[in-house]
Amino acid sequence: MSLQISQLNIVRGKVAVVQSLDLAPMPPGSITALIGPNGAGKSTLIHALAGSLPARGQMLLDGVPLASLTHRERCQQVGLLPQTLPQGAGLTVYELLLGGLLTLGLPHHQAEQRIEQGLQQLRLSHLAMRAMSSLSGGQRQMVALVQLLARQPRLLLLDEPSSALDLHWQLAMVEAISRDVRERGSIAVLALHDLNLALRCCERIIVLSEGRCAADGSALDVLDPDLLAKVYGITGRIEQCSQGRPIFVLDHLVHPL
Ligand SMILES: Nc1ncnc2c1ncn2[C@@H]1O[C@H](COP(=O)(O)OP(=O)(O)OP(=O)(O)O)[C@@H](O)[C@H]1O
Numbered sequence: 001m002s003l004q005i006s007q008l009n010i011v012r013g014k015v016a017v018v019q020s021l022d023l024a025p026m027p028p029g030s031i032t033a034l035i036g037p038n039g040a041g042k043s044t045l046i047h048a049l050a051g052s053l054p055a056r057g058q059m060l061l062d063g064v065p066l067a068s069l070t071h072r073e074r075c076q077q078v079g080l081l082p083q084t085l086p087q088g089a090g091l092t093v094y095e096l097l098l099g100g101l102l103t104l105g106l107p108h109h110q111a112e113q114r115i116e117q118g119l120q121q122l123r124l125s126h127l128a129m130r131a132m133s134s135l136s137g138g139q140r141q142m143v144a145l146v147q148l149l150a151r152q153p154r155l156l157l158l159d160e161p162s163s164a165l166d167l168h169w170q171l172a173m174v175e176a177i178s179r180d181v182r183e184r185g186s187i188a189v190l191a192l193h194d195l196n197l198a199l200r201c202c203e204r205i206i207v208l209s210e211g212r213c214a215a216d217g218s219a220l221d222v223l224d225p226d227l228l229a230k231v232y233g234i235t236g237r238i239e240q241c242s243q244g245r246p247i248f249v250l251d252h253l254v255h256p257l
Helices: 042-050 071-077 093-102 108-121 137-151 167-184 195-201 225-232
Strands: 003-012 015-026 031-035 056-061 078-081 155-159 187-191 204-209 212-217 234-240 246-253
Touching: 003 042, 015 042, 015 212, 031 042, 031 167, 031 195, 042 078, 042 155, 042 187, 071 078, 078 137, 093 108, 093 137, 108 137, 137 155, 137 167, 155 167, 167 187, 167 195, 195 246, 204 225, 212 225, 225 234
Parallel strands: 031 187, 031 204, 078 155, 155 187
Antiparallel strands: 003 015, 003 056, 204 212, 234 246
């Protein structure tokens, strides 16, 4: 039981953006970071998994082709936190969250229970009656996180989930995803630029470069000087902080401007 991706090809416009992508299965209870330079294909892969972009090849969730799921099955099993956040035109946070859960077919009382629990767990109950249009970018990203977790999908897809978050909420997001994965055995895939967040929560890092897998493994295996120079054009290193945690230190551009 896992997420399997093999021989995946995705074309956007006339360009082959993801090419012959084969990845080892992602098991239940795992968090994988998808990293790589701008334009590498991270969002494209996330959106293909979410069903919003056509793809050729295999994407199997627990052995079932994602392409064979009905719209409702896909909504129930696959959750996406996109880069473009919900605007919720004219809706309050609560209404937006409720609408999302009711379209999954959840009974009203269960939907309400999940929303209240989700808002409480992330300490966001104070936002419930706010108009979505009145929220800051970071607050919208937190609401999108509550929405994703409340849906309880088997596969969680997060496209740059920390892009608008302050330091407190970056950690809260990582903790909430880690807890979901641990307690429900879900599978999480996070497209990230922040290597320190990836180091903090992801046991596996996949490096995409020009639509192909440039490296796949633990942070220590993957983030070696050759790869960093080749893929990002930078020098950098993993060090141990005084508390024993690995941290990524960015040094220089390989070719200074
Ligand atoms: N609608 C589109 N039509 C044609 N090409 C596209 C389209 N959207 C994206 N692309 C191209 O596909 C490639 C991969 O884009 P994608 O957004 O997946 O990259 P990414 O790794 O998520 O980048 P970033 O880190 O900048 O968000 C890029 O070269 C991009 O220019």
